[in-house]
Amino acid sequence: MIDHTDRSINFIWTLIAGFLVMFMQAGFALVETGMCRAKNVAHTMSMNFLVYALGMIGFFICGFAFMMGGINGAAGGLSGPASLGLDDPSLLNHMLYLTVAGKHWGLLGYSGFFLSGSSLSAGSLVLFLYMMVFMDTTATIPTGALAERWRFKSFTIFSLCVGGFIYSVYGCWMWGGGWLAALGINAGLGHGAVDYAGSSVVHLQGGVLALVLAKLIGPRIGKYDPEGFPRPIFGHHMPMVMFGTFLLAFGWFGFNAGSSLSGMTDRIGLIAVNTMLASGASTVAATLVIWKIYGKPDPSMMCNGMLGGLVAITAPCAFISPCAAFFIGIVAGLITVWSVLFFERNHVDDPVGAISVLWGILAVGLFANGTYGDGYNKVAGPVTGLFYGDHSFKQLLAQIIAAAVCIAWNIVVGGLVFQLIGRLIGSNRVSAQVEVAGLDIPEMGAPGYPEFVSHVSSESIASSDISSAR
């Protein structure tokens, strides 16, 4: 059992990091609201605001229990985070297993519903707070991809489901002692799937949900001309976007360095530095590339570049050297520019950079330098990638499996839930009339800026755009 003083250090580190991650919600709100048009400002901001409360309720009721309720499960489970005093077999110890040939593959936790029951302790509450704000990041990513056309009622129900089970089930498999984490001890694939700070659990899940839902709901009216070529839709408030992005970069220190769940490990300095360096490198890489291609250092691409670097570094941040972080950042910047252009051409409106996330998850299997991770997922020895001696590709394979499962789960379950909601309430999308007029008054009952005069009048959109909308 950890010493009281040391555990207190871990508590305050994890809590403060959690507060920073919670604040990232405001960053997403600003980025997404700044990127939309003035007529949809109240709607977009309200989605980002309410998703925090909705996801939280889902996670409080059952999401946390599903995700972390079996972290100390008796049958072959992995030990919970000792740094928070959770390595106590009486806590969070109910896991539903699939047992094949004597090996236990964890499917779903089931203790800690409503944060009640004997399994809760001070450490469980700290863990809940930290896990809750992570979930919230996933839940808010679709609000950006579906902005300016998502019905508020559909959004409300979907967000509750993200917190309740969509996020949490995969979260259990990766972080709650589930079967992906057990790929190491059960199948000999390195340390099993490793995601230090949530590239897959948080960002890939959010990104895939965003992609699937954006594809299902279709692009915004006016985004493509009759020949199908994309038309630029400027965000209405560039300072809001850039400030929001910077706020995200600030909160990301909590996201990555806090994922140690411990202030007592020497790694926290390295993690924070790697996070910073990857974000800086990707920002500059994306800026220079777009400057070269289009002749201007586009501000939105600066922001996309920074976010691409941040999501890419999230999985490997603790296992690599600063130079590798710098290199991962450069590649992430290039991928970001490419993917923004690729998705736009392929009629997915606003993808939130899901490809950079994939890069991050795989980077663990490439760049993990064998200096850290002894005991991770109960496997002895440090996490090691292809370039540092994993010539059997085993860690890389575990990473690929985890990414594929994450994509499949969210496409199937996220898509299904979304379609069901659409059936239930009639439609997931507002009417074309509402979309053209702006969602603020019809959906929210309040304008975003009742006083500022706008250049863009709703009449200026040709009726052909409306009639051609789905």
Added chain:
Amino acid sequence: MIDHTDRSINFIWTLIAGFLVMFMQAGFALVETGMCRAKNVAHTMSMNFLVYALGMIGFFICGFAFMMGGINGAAGGLSGPASLGLDDPSLLNHMLYLTVAGKHWGLLGYSGFFLSGSSLSAGSLVLFLYMMVFMDTTATIPTGALAERWRFKSFTIFSLCVGGFIYSVYGCWMWGGGWLAALGINAGLGHGAVDYAGSSVVHLQGGVLALVLAKLIGPRIGKYDPEGFPRPIFGHHMPMVMFGTFLLAFGWFGFNAGSSLSGMTDRIGLIAVNTMLASGASTVAATLVIWKIYGKPDPSMMCNGMLGGLVAITAPCAFISPCAAFFIGIVAGLITVWSVLFFERNHVDDPVGAISVLWGILAVGLFANGTYGDGYNKVAGPVTGLFYGDHSFKQLLAQIIAAAVCIAWNIVVGGLVFQLIGRLIGSNRVSAQVEVAGLDIPEMGAPGYPEFVSHVSSESIASSDISSAR
């Protein structure tokens, strides 16, 4: 005496929490400025900006000495916060007492003026910082309620008085070892008045001051039609309001969890989780109710709902279970919707949700679950509310007394000071002409947005509105 390492943990926890609370000032500034009209932006923002400096000066000169100067007072005083090393009888030990039948009732501290004198230590300074930013929250609440009509000169003097003594005297009674805290040991009322993180000391004081001053200064011109029915005045910038609210929720983690004045207590995780859950529950409750009533999920009501939950959880956050926090949040959300509508109908323009605060203070006496608080205010045994065994209603009675005293003190003293200032400088309110034209140029000499074109021209307000104004 506390161990140096452990005390350092308490210092950094309290300081970082204090920084977060200080940052809440920016949240209030954004909420209040976003809720006002564009013509009053510079004035509203400047009040919120300068109040930080003005209140600070008042608190530095004498407010801190009045409030905390007797926390270790020799005659029957309560011990200071041992977690900061303040349980040293040579520090902050001057209290003016009223002695009745051998019982000492603390009225006012008197050491630590200008943070000088022998009574100061490292711990005192940490306490000063934390108490100063709490006071600042109280001082800034009236700026919202009186926005768009308060003369800047009147605001300046009043804010100095809040920091200097209005806030501090009641603060002493509750937190500085004064007579309300002593209701437990002196009169056997449970643990005496208990306010873990400032529902009464900070939010009720601020709310009552806001109500009294708003009533005295009268509603904004144009707020009520000739028949006395309220007219909606939209805030000019909804994203500013919602971002500001979220910033407040971020800072509130420092407000509540930092009130332990200790990073060494296991409770900090519970407090943070309770704070989060109450805010989420109240946000959703308020949103659903207004959605039901008006047919739209009004964004301002989302914000009010979140703030209502946060103020309500502030008193009980350390003494209750997560499920109780969730329930308190739901009730707070309902109360918030009701109170916003009630006050508007009763010609108090902008009440800042004072009723939710009352709910929070009383909730301690209802839901305190008897697992925490041994030694609080020098009374042995845990704090216990009505629903958990306090069948003599004693804790609840102490809470009711504290709330009533808080209301009375701020109505009488706050109202008196405000009226005196009005006499001294001629008027507390700008002229009707200035109010209609907007306060920015006449009061501050600078417009908030010199370039943006506004829909609302000052001419559009009928002259009858001006002539009917008080």
Added chain:
Amino acid sequence: MIDHTDRSINFIWTLIAGFLVMFMQAGFALVETGMCRAKNVAHTMSMNFLVYALGMIGFFICGFAFMMGGINGAAGGLSGPASLGLDDPSLLNHMLYLTVAGKHWGLLGYSGFFLSGSSLSAGSLVLFLYMMVFMDTTATIPTGALAERWRFKSFTIFSLCVGGFIYSVYGCWMWGGGWLAALGINAGLGHGAVDYAGSSVVHLQGGVLALVLAKLIGPRIGKYDPEGFPRPIFGHHMPMVMFGTFLLAFGWFGFNAGSSLSGMTDRIGLIAVNTMLASGASTVAATLVIWKIYGKPDPSMMCNGMLGGLVAITAPCAFISPCAAFFIGIVAGLITVWSVLFFERNHVDDPVGAISVLWGILAVGLFANGTYGDGYNKVAGPVTGLFYGDHSFKQLLAQIIAAAVCIAWNIVVGGLVFQLIGRLIGSNRVSAQVEVAGLDIPEMGAPGYPEFVSHVSSESIASSDISSAR
């Protein structure tokens, strides 16, 4: 060697403080963007955004190695910060010395390039993060002074140079064990040059660079009338400026109190309180003075006042009493008002308050009260200023030398680099046509606010203004 628990406390304190300082970048972005006109919003914000990444890359490649690479240098060097476990002679121990009469004067460090090599440790990485965000503050100050006319390409190259060497060389002399720090042990001047938290290293360097470059690039078109009298140019968004300023004051707690590099020292409470008090006093002082002079409590001057107090307190914050901090703040507020008016009259457009910084550096030599600093720069005994017994003026002399060297270095090297870049790319300034039309579309390819209608059309600027521009 420091105990693991205590070192962890120092790590988390320094890291969290570093995160806050990083967030200050967003504060600068908001202040500078709010102060510019709407047509230059994307350009100004993008400079503030990209400078973070650019400076970081320069500092990663070589800046950190130059500045801190010799902090443990073998030949007569000063010991590194023991609080982070850096007092290990194998770490960061390469310094280029000038040896005169047996005394070693450090010129430049040379280990830690690309954060690689054997000299790096967990503590080095924490130090890197903290030093990087400090450098970033310096790098961003010129973007404000040159806003609305600086070519983005020129800005890009210059910012890389600030992070790479302009900032770092002086940084080495003061903080990296260089010759200014050694004025104490080598020349008997008190403790050598003392700059607790960067008044000279960060703010004076940034301020002097801003002044020199602003003078070289010339004022904005339209800033002076044909007779040479300044014309007011309103910032386009006052709430953005005021929120940004407050965000800076929030981050400044990390800036000053984090400069202890230790959460284990009792001083952190004093430092935070002194920082707060000086900012409050200077805000009120500047506001009252401008209110007296112009009849209105100008909101921009409130902001300038607060920033003036913050830069002034940065050097002395750890060595003085709260009352001295309060006094230093008042003087800083007065100096700020005077210097804004002075520079404007002398055709330096936007000086960012460099004079207040000077006041802070000298204040150490006046008010240091002899209670702290034993062992600072390897000199025994506390740091003591003129008013507390340094009647030989030695500490004050060291401070004056440090300030003079800082000014000279940045004028010469900063000016030279800027002129070289101008030669290299043709011009440091955009064309008069671009400047009048706004830099957003021509330089960045994107408008800041594509929808809001502006009062100010570019046609309204007389062509005579353009032809009279340099």
